[in-house]
Amino acid sequence: MDTFKLEQARSWILTAAAALEKNSALLCDLDAAIGDGDHGANMARGFSAVVKKMETNPPADIGALFKSVGMTLLSTVGGAAGPLYGGFFLELGKQTVGKQELDAAMLVSILEAGLADIKRRGKAELGDKTIVDALTPAIETMKGAGSDVAAATRAAAETARDAAVKTIPLLARKGRASYLGERSIGHQDPGATSTALLMESLAEVSAKA
Amino acid sequence: MDTFKLEQARSWILTAAAALEKNSALLCDLDAAIGDGDHGANMARGFSAVVKKMETNPPADIGALFKSVGMTLLSTVGGAAGPLYGGFFLELGKQTVGKQELDAAMLVSILEAGLADIKRRGKAELGDKTIVDALTPAIETMKGAGSDVAAATRAAAETARDAAVKTIPLLARKGRASYLGERSIGHQDPGATSTALLMESLAEVSAKA
Amino acid sequence: MKKLINSPENVVREELEGIQLAHGDIVRVSFDPFYVARKDAPIKGKVGLVSGGGSGHEPMHGGFVGLGMLDAACPGHVFTSPTPDQMFEASKAVNGGAGILHIVKNYTGDVMNFDLAADMLREEKIDVASVLTDDDVAVQDSLYTAGRRGVGLTVLMEKLLGAAAEKGMDLAQLKALGDSIRATGRSMGMALTPCTVPHAGKPSFELGENEMEVGIGIHGEPGRKRVSLASADEITQMLMEPILSDLPFKSGESIILFVNGMGGTPLIELYIVYRRAAQIAEKHGLKIVRNLVGSYITSLEMAGTSITVLRANDNLISLWDAPVKTAGLRWGI
Amino acid sequence: MKKLINSPENVVREELEGIQLAHGDIVRVSFDPFYVARKDAPIKGKVGLVSGGGSGHEPMHGGFVGLGMLDAACPGHVFTSPTPDQMFEASKAVNGGAGILHIVKNYTGDVMNFDLAADMLREEKIDVASVLTDDDVAVQDSLYTAGRRGVGLTVLMEKLLGAAAEKGMDLAQLKALGDSIRATGRSMGMALTPCTVPHAGKPSFELGENEMEVGIGIHGEPGRKRVSLASADEITQMLMEPILSDLPFKSGESIILFVNGMGGTPLIELYIVYRRAAQIAEKHGLKIVRNLVGSYITSLEMAGTSITVLRANDNLISLWDAPVKTAGLRWGI
Ligand SMILES: Nc1ncnc2c1ncn2[C@@H]1O[C@H](COP(=O)(O)OP(=O)(O)O)[C@@H](O)[C@H]1O
Ligand SMILES: Nc1ncnc2c1ncn2[C@@H]1O[C@H](COP(=O)(O)OP(=O)(O)O)[C@@H](O)[C@H]1O
Numbered sequence A, B: 001m002d003t004f005k006l007e008q009a010r011s012w013i014l015t016a017a018a019a020l021e022k023n024s025a026l027l028c029d030l031d032a033a034i035g036d037g038d039h040g041a042n043m044a045r046g047f048s049a050v051v052k053k054m055e056t057n058p059p060a061d062i063g064a065l066f067k068s069v070g071m072t073l074l075s076t077v078g079g080a081a082g083p084l085y086g087g088f089f090l091e092l093g094k095q096t097v098g099k100q101e102l103d104a105a106m107l108v109s110i111l112e113a114g115l116a117d118i119k120r121r122g123k124a125e126l127g128d129k130t131i132v133d134a135l136t137p138a139i140e141t142m143k144g145a146g147s148d149v150a151a152a153t154r155a156a157a158e159t160a161r162d163a164a165v166k167t168i169p170l171l172a173r174k175g176r177a178s179y180l181g182e183r184s185i186g187h188q189d190p191g192a193t194s195t196a197l198l199m200e201s202l203a204e205v206s207a208k209a
Numbered sequence C, D: 001m002k003k004l005i006n007s008p009e010n011v012v013r014e015e016l017e018g019i020q021l022a023h024g025d026i027v028r029v030s031f032d033p034f035y036v037a038r039k040d041a042p043i044k045g046k047v048g049l050v051s052g053g054g055s056g057h058e059p060m061h062g063g064f065v066g067l068g069m070l071d072a073a074c075p076g077h078v079f080t081s082p083t084p085d086q087m088f089e090a091s092k093a094v095n096g097g098a099g100i101l102h103i104v105k106n107y108t109g110d111v112m113n114f115d116l117a118a119d120m121l122r123e124e125k126i127d128v129a130s131v132l133t134d135d136d137v138a139v140q141d142s143l144y145t146a147g148r149r150g151v152g153l154t155v156l157m158e159k160l161l162g163a164a165a166e167k168g169m170d171l172a173q174l175k176a177l178g179d180s181i182r183a184t185g186r187s188m189g190m191a192l193t194p195c196t197v198p199h200a201g202k203p204s205f206e207l208g209e210n211e212m213e214v215g216i217g218i219h220g221e222p223g224r225k226r227v228s229l230a231s232a233d234e235i236t237q238m239l240m241e242p243i244l245s246d247l248p249f250k251s252g253e254s255i256i257l258f259v260n261g262m263g264g265t266p267l268i269e270l271y272i273v274y275r276r277a278a279q280i281a282e283k284h285g286l287k288i289v290r291n292l293v294g295s296y297i298t299s300l301e302m303a304g305t306s307i308t309v310l311r312a313n314d315n316l317i318s319l320w321d322a323p324v325k326t327a328g329l330r331w332g333i
């Protein structure tokens, strides 16, 4: 597959919504261990609102789609994840105004812009035990994985999944988990895990093209 | 034994205090089932105050002893048991002013006066699942048991113990247990049980004379 | 037993020390015997309002001592009625010469102990009257029983009589007003969890994960029935229905609606109960003219709620709105 | 899960309905988006004070809306920061033309969401400033972390800034006052039991019968350490010591002392904690000029306590004493 089309973008969001719904309890449990136990509920609530919005108001291009996703997440997720994922999708939207499809390189570059927004907003660096720890290596992998969108996103998804697991030994320096100090060590970061689910959904819809 | 002496009256109170202390948890448990769970603590607290008072201020006659017991119970037991047992001993004190010893008939008559005070104050009748249900038959037994104090109190103690057990099937009509209605059935009344302990202590000290 | 205490024996004394330290501007605490009195008592010419009861129901009663409410409160041991000497000393301490009114919850122990104290006060030529609360509709009343328990209405009674006493009502008028409040207020409560009396060290009863007790009092005693856990709306209905039909409250009447927490129930849940109670009251044609939502008459850390409904009129509304300055209830000053 | 609720999804909406029904004389509730505003807002020429945060901390913040305190509060889902649209709409609704001050507890989510709302307000040419609270000494602060949590000081902040805004202070002055309060207040909390977020349906963590969590926040999150159960005096010492040494508070200083309950802890225990906290403060040479004892910033039905100490001066004392009329805090009016 050489390009990522509006239809796939739409499927991505639907697939991600289903995955977040399915893994809501898992994400809540991860968050309960080192945060306040709401990450799964926040993400599931936000993405279910996104799905409802998409049904009543199907966007005409990728930019409009991502913008709508971002706006909806901002006003429904709350917590830290709301502004971070909301801002991420708003940024993706800005980068894709009017677009009907994206090639692999563009996909990488819009994800990079999204990551930059997350880092600007949350001020987290690699290794702080956050979303950044899953997204950064996933994008790196994609960059080096060539121009086949399906292959690149699949590789990125695997990296994200591994990277989420690799947050376990980290000491949290950002977000709620940072309040725990040393006690944050030994637990997988919920935000990195939801990012891995988003990347897995991206790979799944890209493979089906 | 033909008479009940000041020394025995003193021992009665000390023995009763020890018995109530020892059975405090039992009485609390009985009270928890159909009341508020404090009867054992109330009685133990009151009698331990009585013991302290007796040590610092040994009464010179039976009347003074019982009056002091009554006053102390009134100001330390609280709840329903405080006025009931406090008033009971105050009444015993009134009946024995200046006395150094009592014969069996007098013992019966002062206990009857004490019971009358409890009934006047608490308005409970036989069968209401209260102290009255243990004290009434115990005194009846004593009445018919002749002039030997040891034998009479022993018989009374047995009756009281049985009578306390016989409160189990009763429906409470007075005191906190009455709030439970039908649910008070099937539980032994704590007040009847503490009365049985008092009567048992009386028998024990009378036997030792 | 998980409690912020040092030892079961010292709970009441140390609580009183805390109250003295925290509210020394409003009250003074006597430690022998235990009572909490208005700092500015006795107030010459004002009837002294004295209440009391077992501890474990905070802020009742010590938290209701102050301008516009009680003159003194006598705390007993946890869940145990105080003793006559406390009531006697407290009453004497706040006697401004216009007599003493005892506000007594209808429990055998409380009634008998207050009666003894009243006798002692009369021997000292102090005028004493008493008002009972026996508002708990969960208890079947009859001539042959101890009658109903005094529960949530006690809080409203203390506020309303406190305001009336502050305005200069005499003892007989206060007694009459109290009796009329008694006659027109009803309550019922329920528990999601039991509570643990400190010296007992274990819960007062056991409740399964899917059970609740309905018709509970405020002493960790079992209720009238144990039923399956239900929703807040269903629970509220279970409490409101018997309350409304008991008096009965009639369409068109004005009421004060009081939703109370049992000690371990957070405010967020009480508002969910209030919501439904208000809806039911309105559907019944009642007009809620004043309300109170919070944990004012508690049962240690028990989770649960009770609802109190009191018929209101203009006089009661103005007494309700009158200034009150206590640790537990405060407005207008 | 034993709660007086109907369904986890409806907890916040139904709570707000209850608040509207109970406190319609003080507040009006918006349901889309969720916020609670002063009934008489906007007040021309007065800076609008807006706070917000996850639900489950009642009475904070909705219970602190009213004269002399907040102009609006935005409730998020339970323990989840509210969203920018709520803060934007609430701020606009109470904008009296003198600007808006956001009072924000220092959590990543709260800070980012309020920042977004502030951006949106600035686009509408509304002046916005914000004051953070980050008073929890249990959290080690550093340049590289999210910093400390905002906890109990938030209640005092809202009271004091509310009074100052009522007196006519402008936005810059309020911001400066808020920053100085932030700089001189410290808190720490502990839990005897966890709490259960409704949609999670199970406790946020497990605690053995002989364990407690020290250094807990207000979101059912685990604390900094788990230790053996201790007495109230020992626990109070464990909280007061880090608080006093952190600022540090120095002998001779005046303070406001706030002993808070976590939602499931009854008042009787809070007074036992207050007693010791006051003794420790006095031994440290501190003068307690004002205090607050009660459950004002809670963590659902969690049993536990937190202590907040704020340096006081005459200005703060007069702001503290100023009239306040909210569902959760009321005096002087
Ligand atoms: N500053 C930050 N930068 C990036 N990600 C962050 C930051 N703070 C928190 N997160 C992510 O957000 C996740 C928690 O989200 P969520 O539970 O929804 O919000 P909250 O912490 O407000 O309850 C964390 O697991 C972490 O991955
Ligand atoms: N009216 C009454 N007459 C006689 N005995 C009573 C009466 N009311 C209660 N009692 C007795 O008191 C006992 C309870 O005493 P206690 O638990 O100390 O007081 P309280 O009920 O106030 O907690 C009951 O078991 C009963 O035997």
Ligand SMILES: [Mg+2]
Pocket (backbone or CB within 6 Å): A031, A035, A036, A037, A038, A039, A079, A176
């Ligand atoms: Mg979270």
Ligand SMILES: [Mg+2]
Pocket (backbone or CB within 6 Å): B031, B035, B036, B037, B038, B039, B079, B176
């Ligand atoms: Mg009892």
Ligand SMILES: [Mg+2]
Pocket (backbone or CB within 6 Å): B036, B038, B079, B080, C054, C079, C080, C081, C109
């Ligand atoms: Mg009792």
Ligand SMILES: [Mg+2]
Pocket (backbone or CB within 6 Å): A036, A038, A079, A080, D054, D079, D080, D081, D109
């Ligand atoms: Mg959260």
